[in-house]
Amino acid sequence: MYPDNFYSSTFTLLAEAEVGKHFYWNIAGFLVHGQVLLVIWFVAAVLFILSILGTRDTNRIPKGWQNFMESTIEFITDIAKNQLGESFYKEWIPYIGTLFLFIFGCNWAGAIIPWKLIELPEGELAAPTNDINTTVALALMTSFSYFYAGLSKKGLGYFKRYVSPIPLLLPINILEDFTKPLSLSFRLFGNVLADELTITVLTGLVPLVIPLPIMLLGLFAGSVQALIFSTLAAAYIAEALE
Amino acid sequence: MDSIISAASVIAAGLSIGLAAIGPGIGQGNAAGQAVEGIARQPEAENKIRGTLLLSLAFMEALTIYGLVVALALLFANPFNS
Numbered sequence: 526m527y528p529d530n531f532y533s534s535t536f537t538l539l540a541e542a543e544v545g546k547h548f549y550w551n552i553a554g555f556l557v558h559g560q561v562l563l564v565i566w567f568v569a570a571v572l573f574i575l576s577i578l579g580t581r582d583t584n585r586i587p588k589g590w591q592n593f594m595e596s597t598i599e600f601i602t603d604i605a606k607n608q609l610g611e612s613f614y615k616e617w618i619p620y621i622g623t624l625f626l627f628i629f630g631c632n633w634a635g636a637i638i639p640w641k642l643i644e645l646p647e648g649e650l651a652a653p654t655n656d657i658n659t660t661v662a663l664a665l666m667t668s669f670s671y672f673y674a675g676l677s678k679k680g681l682g683y684f685k686r687y688v689s690p691i692p693l694l695l696p697i698n699i700l701e702d703f704t705k706p707l708s709l710s711f712r713l714f715g716n717v718l719a720d721e722l723t724i725t726v727l728t729g730l731v732p733l734v735i736p737l738p739i740m741l742l743g744l745f746a747g748s749v750q751a752l753i754f755s756t757l758a759a760a761y762i763a764e765a766l767e
Numbered sequence: 768m769d770s771i772i773s774a775a776s777v778i779a780a781g782l783s784i785g786l787a788a789i790g791p792g793i794g795q796g797n798a799a800g801q802a803v804e805g806i807a808r809q810p811e812a813e814n815k816i817r818g819t820l821l822l823s824l825a826f827m828e829a830l831t832i833y834g835l836v837v838a839l840a841l842l843f844a845n846p847f848n849s
Binding site for chain 1: 821822825826828829832833835836839
């Protein structure tokens, strides 16, 4: 009764969203979403190759890929430094940077590469971030890391912040620990899936030219969401550290 | 599936996005208006204002997206669809 996939004519060859259909793999008794893992490996491989290209025969005066990667690292360092401050940002650059680059790569890989050309038995390849499992995993990792940051800096004194400024706020402070990963994961998941669904519906209505601005908007939204996710992760960590 | 449940789910999905869009719409309008005012008053601060504006717009956008997630759950992963 419900539309499992938005489906119209042959024009939707390149843009057809299938929600709730997955290419299941059975690994050691667990059902995993294979199409998500495939694209994740692809994104990881691209990032790996780019960083190898950037660090091979480094020069004092950067050029080519080294230049590009250095400006990327500077951008990431700025995100971490703006939120965490001068004294703590260095050890969190790898985490924040990985989050940013991974989410950015996932969103853009889903938006740019015509995955529809590769046929799967069931489900379809798309941005890995349009699966809520991916975003929840990223958000939970962020939760663990801000707990780790707070506990390693202050020890058990970290839990004092739950009763500050007054003990009356204890329930709200505890609730915040649950709403943080919830909002992080829903925001990313909803944005990416909303972009894909919008493009699908528009392509179903008008196949040519009209969806193009929305696709560009999707690219822009993908990069902004990556920036927001990493900025928020850094802000939460900074909050635990202060 | 029960047709009453499916009809109610479709109506609820429409309402959840529509209602969730009201508040962020007002908020985004306010934020953008204030940003324009700030740029008009101090054109040299435009880059900084633009960055902050985009970041905060995306935060407001997230509230509508929560409504969208609820609508998607109702349409594609309906918990009452037994």
